[in-house]
Amino acid sequence: MPLSNKKHKTKYIFVSGGVISGIGKGTTAASIAFLLKAAGYKVAPIKFENYLNLDAGTINPIEHGDPFLCEDGTEADMDIGSYEKFLHEDMGKENFVTMGDIYKTVIDRERRFEYNGEDVEAIPYITDEIIKRLDHLARKKNADIVTIELGGTAGEYQNVLYYEASRILTLKRPGDVIHIHVSYVPTPGHLGEPKTKPTQLSIKMLNSMGIQPDFIITRSEKYLDQRRKDRLALFCSMQEEDIISNPDLGSIYEIPIVLNKQDLDQRILKKLRLSVRKPKLAAWTNLIEKIKAKGKKNIEIAIVGKYFGTGDYQLRDSYAALFDAIDHASWKLGVNSKTHWIDAEKIEREGIGLIGNPDGIIVPIGWGERGAEGMIAAASYARNKKIPYLGLCYGMQLSAVSFARDVINFKDANTTENNPKTKHPVIHLIPKQKEFMEKRAYGGTMRLGAWDAIVKKDSMAFDIYKKYNGFLNIEKGLVSERHRHRYEFNDRFTKDFEKKGLVISARSVVENLAEIIELPKDKHPFYIATQGHPEYKSRPLNPHPIFLAFIEACKKT
Numbered sequence: 188m189p190l191s192n193k194k195h196k197t198k199y200i201f202v203s204g205g206v207i208s209g210i211g212k213g214t215t216a217a218s219i220a221f222l223l224k225a226a227g228y229k230v231a232p233i234k235f236e237n238y239l240n241l242d243a244g245t246i247n248p249i250e251h252g253d254p255f256l257c258e259d260g261t262e263a264d265m266d267i268g269s270y271e272k273f274l275h276e277d278m279g280k281e282n283f284v285t286m287g288d289i290y291k292t293v294i295d296r297e298r299r300f301e302y303n304g305e306d307v308e309a310i311p312y313i314t315d316e317i318i319k320r321l322d323h324l325a326r327k328k329n330a331d332i333v334t335i336e337l338g339g340t341a342g343e344y345q346n347v348l349y350y351e352a353s354r355i356l357t358l359k360r361p362g363d364v365i366h367i368h369v370s371y372v373p374t375p376g377h378l379g380e381p382k383t384k385p386t387q388l389s390i391k392m393l394n395s396m397g398i399q400p401d402f403i404i405t406r407s408e409k410y411l412d413q414r415r416k417d418r419l420a421l422f423c424s425m426q427e428e429d430i431i432s433n434p435d436l437g438s439i440y441e442i443p444i445v446l447n448k449q450d451l452d453q454r455i456l457k458k459l460r461l462s463v464r465k466p467k468l469a470a471w472t473n474l475i476e477k478i479k480a481k482g483k484k485n486i487e488i489a490i491v492g493k494y495f496g497t498g499d500y501q502l503r504d505s506y507a508a509l510f511d512a513i514d515h516a517s518w519k520l521g522v523n524s525k526t527h528w529i530d531a532e533k534i535e536r537e538g539i540g541l542i543g544n545p546d547g548i549i550v551p552i553g554w555g556e557r558g559a560e561g562m563i564a565a566a567s568y569a570r571n572k573k574i575p576y577l578g579l580c581y582g583m584q585l586s587a588v589s590f591a592r593d594v595i596n597f598k599d600a601n602t603t604e605n606n607p608k609t610k611h612p613v614i615h616l617i618p619k620q621k622e623f624m625e626k627r628a629y630g631g632t633m634r635l636g637a638w639d640a641i642v643k644k645d646s647m648a649f650d651i652y653k654k655y656n657g658f659l660n661i662e663k664g665l666v667s668e669r670h671r672h673r674y675e676f677n678d679r680f681t682k683d684f685e686k687k688g689l690v691i692s693a694r695s696v697v698e699n700l701a702e703i704i705e706l707p708k709d710k711h712p713f714y715i716a717t718q719g720h721p722e723y724k725s726r727p728l729n730p731h732p733i734f735l736a737f738i739e740a741c742k743k744t
Contacts, residue, residue, distance in 0.1 A: 197325040198363050198459040201353045203337045203400075205370035205389030210406050211442075212369045213266030215433060216336040217273040218442040219367070222452035223332055224274055225443075225466030231330035232270045232282060233321065234263070236338040237345035239287035253507045256671045256723045257283075260636030265507050266336060272511065272726050273443070281324045286345065289316050309348055317352040332459070341368070342392045354397040365401040365458050368393060369433070372407040372415065381407055383418045390423040399424065401458055402451070404431045429454065438478045440727055443471060474518070474727055482523040486741045488513065489527045489545040491534065491565035493558035509551050509579070512725035516734035522742060531561030539564050547575040547713075547741035550582030552671070552720070556605040563589045570706070570714060575740040577733070578716025580672050584614040586716045587676060587684070587704060594687045595680075604674050613684075615677045617698070633673040638719070639696040640666055640703070646692035647715055647736075648703045655732035666693070668702070668719025676701035676718070693717075713740035 200219065204212040213234070220230045240246060242262045243254035255268035263283035270278050293316055297307045325333050337353070339346040357364040370386040386405065393400060403419060405411050410432040411419075420427040431449050433442060446452065447466060456463045494505035510526065517524040527545060534541050535558070542548065548569040550562045562582065566589035569576035578586040584602055591600035591613045599606075602614035642649045642664040652658050652666055659665045678701070681691065688710055693703035706714040717733065725731040 196360070196363055197322075197330055198332045198461065199321060199356060199360070199365075200332060200334045200455065200459075201337060201364070201366045202334060203341055203350070203353075203366065203368050203393070204339070205341045205368055205392075206373075206385045207371050208340050210340075210369055210371050211433065211439075213264075213269050213336060214273075214439045214442055215369050215404055215406075215446075216334055217266070217269040218446055219451070219455070220270065220332075220334045221273040221443050221471075222447055222466050223334075223455070225468060225471075226452060226456070226464040228331040228461070229329060230274070230332045230334060231324050231328035232274070232278070232334045232336070233324055234266050234270075234283050234336045234338065235317070235346075235349050236264055236283070236285045237343065238285055239290065240285055241287050241291065242283070242285065253505055253509075254671075255508060256635070256669045256720055258637045258669065262635070262671070264338070268508055268511070268723070269439075273440075275726055275728060281320075281327055284317075284320050286348075289313060289320075292316055310351060311355075313348050314352040314355055317349060318356055321356070331461070341389050341396075347396070350393070350396045350398060357398070362460055365455065366393075366398055367402045367404060367455075368400040369404045369406060372405045372411060374408050381409075381411065381415050383415050383422075386419060387422045402429045402431060402454070404433050404446075404451075406433050408435050410434050438475070440471070440478060441475055444468065444475060470728060477518045477521075480521065482517070482521045484521070484742050485523045485525065486546040486738070486744075487525045487527055488547045488549060488741060489529055489542050489565075490549045490551060491529045491531050491542070491562055492551050493531045493553050493562070495528050495530055506551055508720075508722040508725075509549070511727075512722040512731055512734045513738070515725045515727050515730035516738045518727070519730045519735060520738050520742070522738055524738065524741075529565075531558030531565070534561035534564055539568050542568055544572075545574065546744045547577070547737060549577045549579065549737075550585060550716075551579045551722075553581035554604075559585060559602075559605050563592075566590075566716075567593055570711065573711055575713035575737060575744065576711075576715070577713075577737045579722065580670075580718060580720060583704060583716035583718050584672075584674060584676070586714075587613050587689075590684065590687070590689055591680070594689075595683050597680075597683075602674055611680070613677050613680050614674050616673065617675050617700075634670045634675075636669060637667045638670050638702075640668065640693045640719075641696060642666055642693045642703070643690070646690055646703075647705050647708065647713075648692040648717075651715075651732050651736040655735050657732035665696075668717065668721055669723045670719050672718065676704070712743065713737065 202216040204210050220232045224230045254262045255265050257279045258277045259279040261280045267278045267283050293312050337349045370389050372381045374381045416427050416430045419430050431451050453463050550565050563585045566586040588600050591597040597611035599609050600611040600613050601609040603612045690705050691701050692705050703717045721731040721733045
């Protein structure tokens, strides 16, 4: 059982990053939180981002990765997804803060004259608001420990106020705050040995801001050797035991085990003056064994999307939650899943033959006209070739467009997002969303967060949720999925779709909106598309039912 917060003051662990972005700070912070929770403590994580956006909802996924969608509708950074997957807990607005949100709160207060005529400056008002968010989270979650991930890299001007808040909190609450720095130790190919100088300079940057880290966690290709640890300890004024290795691993879910073997969690508890307890890791260790085990079946899944390209490189992070959900289901079922990424625009230019003959096809989230015709073509291809198909959000909408064009013979059928003048707007804006669009209100104005739906009995969707225990209430057929969209299936055409064999197998409890569409098994082995986002609810120890069913269908091809 978690320790009661009444027995001691809340402790705070700041986690910062050094040398390069994308170093793995988020998964490291999630792993630390996981180990402390496994030791019996109530842990509340929070991520502070640098950008001035109020949330991640309006950011192009190519710019900053796939925004993670929470139960309460918060559109957050991908690291919030890592917290959910490692801690097996729902995160929300208290767990994610941007600098834009902080500034807006302070400025709004100033406009209401809540500072009584003071000249409002970054210090102390911005730093006070940062600390206030930490204390609010601690109280709301009754947390023994709050883990704080600082966005960006030490030395950037955008995040200096977060570091200042860390310094101030450390001074105000001695013994209750520690700082962990995750830094990169490269091994240049022409030298063949790890170089610690970049991390030394990163620590020097921290020192210049009045912060001496309690631990350094080094990201490197291999475990750091003793010589490199000694160098870092000497030049960074650290104990050698507080230099922890976090090498490249086959899976991010191995990180907690690697850190635990170096006694990081026990050393953290000692420095925070908390009782040292061994974490319970049996279920997690079993997960690692499943990840490392070779599956009996190999399958290939084609993902036809529009956010893969960034310059000359392909970007996995644009669909991070989707890839995670595929992995979770594959590990559970003992399957080796290989994903084949296909740019939808390339299909438009070069033809549908690019897809080949995979075991399954997924059309994921997307926005706007670019690449849409390629995604529609993929939905048609899967239907005609009897290849298992999973449509997610935009993939659901465009599969409806595909069906309308090919089967109902509405040749100009489209979503009004892409063609406002179509005579057959099978996907459209509902009145409430029209109001938002007319006001150019884009951020946070979609159907967001968890929405309940009723699943139709004798449907494939009902069988899936029943088989994998996905119902909130099986008697009522009640399920809940997260949503992030503003265009909806147009009920004006429902009879046309049903007459041609498409099944609307789930509708929302509120507003009776179409949530899941599918083809009967006598027409297709597995063709299902959902307006919701099951990928955001999948966890390594509890894969989502829809992904389990999809992978099962792919195994049979």
